[in-house]
Amino acid sequence: ELPRATVVRLPRYLRLLDDISRSRETVSSDQLAEAAGANAANVRRDLSYLDFHGVRGVGYSVTELRDRIRRELGIAFRRNVAIVGAGNLGRALANYGGLSRRGFDVVAVYDKDDAAIGSTIGKLSVRNVQKLTDDCSNGDFDMAILAVPAVAAQQVTDQLVEAGIETILNFAPIRVGVPDTVTVRQVDLSMELQVLSYYGRRTLA
């Protein structure tokens, strides 16, 4: 398994590679370092974990590196994602074009509230959360995003795990319990503000 700091930098390298893939053939470790807020030594070490090496004085091949990182992240093929909770956050995520640009297709949005069920978000129509188990079993998606209130998060997680989902991105402000075969990543946007606050202080200093 790669070190966590390496894993977290890979999407940032990929963002740069996606952005420049139409205009450039090679990229330097300095450019990759800037994109990830790291230094060139981090970059070279990260890529050596992937057994990927550049040509001295030329750099790394943009398309080869992009494909290598996609494979490492498990997104060489598009991934289907479901969102549970069609409230403010669920709708913002379902409408966000950035997911599709990075290889994720939102294929279903679920809710338990009659007022939400049947409403549309982009091309999708919100489905009753009771249909979630059947849809999972049909293989419609293999990743889920939790955008429900904290009180509902564990129950929805249990439903997803029972239906065979093994990767969950949890926005609800509560830790959910899952078996060892399931990976949950917790998002807390207030941490982004805390990191920003640190860098903001630098400027003020």
Place this chain on the structure above:
Amino acid sequence: ELPRATVVRLPRYLRLLDDISRSRETVSSDQLAEAAGANAANVRRDLSYLDFHGVRGVGYSVTELRDRIRRELGIAFRRNVAIVGAGNLGRALANYGGLSRRGFDVVAVYDKDDAAIGSTIGKLSVRNVQKLTDDCSNGDFDMAILAVPAVAAQQVTDQLVEAGIETILNFAPIRVGVPDTVTVRQVDLSMELQVLSYYGRRTLA
């Protein structure tokens, strides 16, 4: 300036320290490492940058470390934040209790759409974005979150910068240009999905 990987870990240490501050007096580097998905050596190095040392065999003082990290992040005092864009994302962020728990108070939400202006989000009433400059100048807030479409992001950023705001969290999928005195942090939630996808693969392997 601290290494970026250290800065990004500090909020994760802080989350643990906040969670245990009522029940425990000390914490070990292993516990901090688990909270941040790092190893104990990373923790000791990170805290040595803060000139903060534990007692061998006992660990670190929870309240002292919490206060030290808060000072380092610039959140020893509560920070006032404005959100620009009262759409799905802006509302989800304004309603999110996690911001207040981590020391940030959302004091104003702005929009340009007559249908949004005057509507309420929790205790706040959405204000016309034309009032943003006066409110900034009054010192109502010193950090801003951009939750507007990409086409509006640069113009709103210029307004904020002109009014003296130096820290901006940008959710719009576009890079905004700012002077050197201003810090912008770009959020892209699809990267969270990419990192999750990597860890999900491990389980499948």
